[in-house]
Amino acid sequence: MEQKKLGFGMMRLPLTDPNDQKSIDVAQVQQMVDEYMAKGFNYFDTAWMYHRGVSETMVKECLVGKYPRESYTVTDKLPDYILRPDRTPQDVFKTQLERTGLDYFDYYLIHDTNAASIGTFEDYHCFEFVEGLLEKGLVKHIGLSHHDGPELLEEILKRHPNFEFVQLQINYLDWDSLGVRARECYEVAVKYGKKVLVMEPVKGGTLAAVPDTVKNLFKEAEPDMSPASWAVRFAASLPEVYMVLSGMSNLEQLRDNMSYMEDFRPLDEKEMAVVRKATDLINENIAIPCTGCNYCTVDCPMNVQIPTVFSLYNADLQEADFKPWSSHEELYNNLVITEGIGVASDCIECGACEDRCPQHLAIREHLKEVAAHFEGK
Ligand code: SF4
Ligand code: SF4
Incomplete structure (x- = not known):
């Protein structure tokens, strides 16, 4: 199945009550899913913790049963923080299949490897468990999402060579940032021959709501393109990037994203220079680099x-x-x-x-x- 490079991230779905993560605006999500599928996109990304479990059930409600199974792909993830002796990875996986209404996942990730979580993942033999799912056909591809430095990523990839892809936080603001070190992590993934999935290309909305100086810079370069488009296209332009996830919160964001990702064209050198200039301008302004991941x-x-x-x-x-x-x-x-x-x-x-x-x-x-x-x- 051909895959366009824009993934539907289901972690920031529209809400009916902004203070209640479970209050999903189901009608709007359904319309978003329908428009996304109608334009030939087909990659959905969910996780146990998104919307406190309701994101997974939205997959069932708005996608599964409404579309032929071969027309879309779904990614889910195994988290560390819910594992206990009486809730094993097997129990979690079974619940995820029930919540989503699926009998297999196209992609399954170890969710959020970092210095704090890696011990739990090893203690519960999560890497081996996920490899076992692959052998049984219960997942089609396996990977990990990583929220730590390149050193730990390299260690994990060396220890677990069968994992096929890495999901990384990549956006133009974090590319060379000392905190996130996106470029270094990307380079490790490439060195080990892994495909890269991108999360937070718009940095939780920060790169959609850029300061006026940056808005003007972008407008001057390309009058009809939104600030978010520069961010998503930056990530999608990296050669080893297989998919860019955008956590879309309403129809407007979805339509904007699809407008330039339907027939994606990578940024050229002149456009990359505009992005570098934007990075400098934003870094002069932002106080707390929070991505809103919750x-x-x-x-x-x-x-x-x-x-x-x-x-x-x-x-x-x-x-x-x-x-x-x-x-x-x-x-x-x-x-x-x-x-x-x-x-x-x-x-x-x-x-x-x-x-x-x-x-x-x-x-x-x-x-x-x-x-x-x-x-x-
Ligand atoms: S402060 Fe919270 S929402 Fe912000 S990046 Fe950290 S964990 Fe995510
Ligand atoms: S916000 Fe304050 S009270 Fe809440 S978890 Fe953090 S340190 Fe604790």
Whole structure:
């Protein structure tokens, strides 16, 4: 089956209640899936933790049963944090098949290898388990998603040579960043002959909402192209990239993505120079490089809406110089008065979130900055 390079990431689906990750706007998701399939795209990416399990059930509701099995491919992933002696990888896999309504996955990944998770994956023999699924035909291709440095990635690929592909966070802002080291990880994957799947090409929306200086730069170069298009095309232009996942949150984003990925053309050298210039301009502005992945909120005892308050803070700092009234402050204040929702000052500094953050952010310190900015605390 021919595969266009735009994957439908099901981790940021449209919601009916922005404070409830399970409140999926099913009608809109269905329309998104239908339009995506109608244009000849066919790659869907889900995971156990996305939308607290509901992303997997959306696969069943909006895709499986409505389309012939051979017309689409689905990726799911085995996470570490839910494994216990009484919940083995076998149990997790069985539940994932039930939730999605599938009897095999096209792609199956060890989800989020990093220094904290790798011990659990080894203890539960997850790599061997996933290789066994491949032998039994229950998955067609196997890989891993990686959120750590190139050294650990190399170690894993050496130890587990049968894994065929690596999913990496790649976008133009992280390409040479000291925190994410996207280029170095990509180079390790290529060195070991692996195909690369890209996650976070738009860095959780950050590269769609770029500062005006960058918007103008892009407009000057290509008046009809959105800021997000530059980010997705940058990732898709890398030679070993097989698929670029975009976590699409509404029909508008989907249509924009499809408009330039339907007949994809890689960035040329002149366009790459524009992207490098944009990187420099953005780096002058961004305060907290959070991707909005939501991993950190899973264990927070205070239900602090970490990515939301970081995003409001970043956006507010980018606009503060020229706007007398701040919509971000208003949105933040709405969170403060919402029962059951934690804001920055509710943090009790337990640190559980930092263990989960793939970007290795000093979340507690950043929350203090946010509390000082929005709450005067
Ligand atoms: S450190 Fe704060 S934000 Fe992080 S999990 Fe603990 S209470 Fe939540
Ligand atoms: S703080 Fe880290 S874990 Fe939390 S949403 Fe941002 S990038 Fe993800």
